Amino acid sequence: DGGITQSPKYLFRKEGQNVTLSCEQNLNHDAMYWYRQDPGQGLRLIYYSQIVNDFQKGDIAEGYSVSREKKESFPLTVTSAQKNPTAFYLCASSLAMAGGYEQYFGPGTRLTVT
């Protein structure tokens, strides 16, 4: 289970506040991803990055922002513009994006916004 970590495990915020979720990997993977998991909806892609200093919007990017300044790190900021931020957030990484390499997931962060 090692190799990709997320912190914290649980996060509580008040409405209107931005919050940043951490994701770090030591697998030397080029590609990193952020997914949102809601009951009955599977995993939905928020943002992904194929290489340092480059990232693209996924299917539900509105209200989120990311950065990729280091290969090992891909933090996700949930902004106050995200209408329904309470969810389970999963970070993943893979050796590369092209070619269908296995994605390795972190343990997740459960965000609750009240």
Place this chain on the structure above:
Amino acid sequence: GENVEQHPSTLSVQEGDSAVIKCTYSDSASNYFPWYKQELGKRPQLIIDIRSNVGEKKDQRIAVTLNKTAKHFSLHITETQPEDSAVYFCAASISGADYKLSFGAGTTVTVRA
């Protein structure tokens, strides 16, 4: 974009019986189909995958079949055991520059002792 539908949403089987989960995809250009297993409170993990150049792949008690014409693929678990209880997700991606995965909604499998 790709749309993946997964059925059933829940599945209860007697220990030792088989379990089958089916997924359909919309984009005929999709050519990579992984299956992930997520045990309660744990992270998703890849259990098997298949590419469009083969019709079936097996790994011990699990197998995946692919029908490109009908655009559907299935996960088969034989001789189910309690540790097979989990949520299973299928996914599909289109080869090319990014291989973004589109996931199904998941199937909660419960193996009854």
